[in-house]
Structures are given as C-alpha cells and as structure tokens.
Amino acid sequence: MKKVTDPIKITVFASGTGSNFRAIVQSIESGKLNAKLVGLISNNPGAGAVEFAQIKGIPYQIINQHRYPDDNVRDNRIIEVLKEWFTELIVLAGYMKKIGLKIITAYPNRIVNIHPALLPSFGGKGMYGIHVHEAVIHSGVKYSGLTVHIVNNEYDAGPIVLQRIVSVYDDDTPETLQQRILVEEHKAYSEAISYFADDRITVAGQRTFIKRENAED
C-alpha cells in the first residue's frame, strides 16, 4: 500500500522564463505532485519566473551579486531563506548561477537540476540554453533529450535521476529541438520530483535507484 505522506517542501531557483517553474506549480495544483511550493529564489528581478510568483502569490526572494556582493554572505542569505521556508528539496529550473559549496553541503542529495540534453554528453561549463542544442545538432547525434540530476560541485555531473529521449530530426534547428525538449521537460521534472516526494529514491555514489510506484517496502 502506498503511504500517504506530507507534501515535500520545495524551493525553486529560476533566473529566466520559468516555464518549468510554471509546470511544477501546475502539477502541484492538479494534485499530480505531492509537494508544497514554499518559495522561489531568483537572481534576476526581471525574470518571468518572478512575475509568475507575484501573480500566484508565491513567496520569493531576489538574491544576487548586486544585493550581496560577497559570495559567502550571499550563500549564507540563501541558506537562511531556505531554512525560513523549511525547504526539503531545492529544484533548479533555469537557474543561471553555480550553487555554492556551502549550500550543496547543507542540502546533500537534495538539490536537483534539469539539463536539456542526455548527460554526460553536452554538459559542463558554457553548455546552457541554445548552446546545448547547437552542439547537439553540430555533433550529428540522432537522439537528444533531457536529464534530471542531483547537483554536486561539478557542472552537470551529479547522479542522474531520470532521462527522456527526444529524436533529432534532419530538419531541426537548435530552436525547434529546444522547443520539443522543453515540452518533455515540463512532464519529466514533476515525475523526477515525485521520486523525492514519495521517498522512492536512493543515491549510491554516482547511481540512483528508484523504487517502483506502489511497491511494497
């Protein structure tokens, strides 16, 4: 029997449009994801994600280099806010800043990111946004996709939680491929978060293991 558990408290970090952020909010509102969105942290006051949080009345904080020039002070402020909100899982959704070691240490295996390609290919420093899809098409691979992974101190290198495959078509441009992958991201991210929400994931070194839904203990 599936246990009924309290919703996991998630804080989303986003810097841009925030379409993944919106999709997560929708999954929670429709009852598909057993989570409570406790807040949004952004470095960018002009982000679409921030506008959406304002419309929805979701608590948010702008924490950036402009307001907190010192890295250490900035990370401390982020941790302070995360604690105020009783955050249990940090969800990066288009967050353009590297997560400080202090935050990673404070939330071990409790920070996830979504990357719009099949890691460990097409990841690492500089591989973000349209650059990823340009590199994918240039390489000639026939499949791309998305990866949800746990965040560690190296770019795009933490344990993989979930991947989805998306075909690369002959007539794809980086933009068309990006769009098709984004549609899949919106479905996949909530699925990956549910592994944490339902306590179905274990991490062992570089691997993760996901218990089947409704599996007996």
Ligand code: GRF
């Ligand atoms: C997505 O493509 C995600 O994979 C990457 O950043 C993008 C964010 O898009 N990490 P959005 O702001 O959620 O629309």
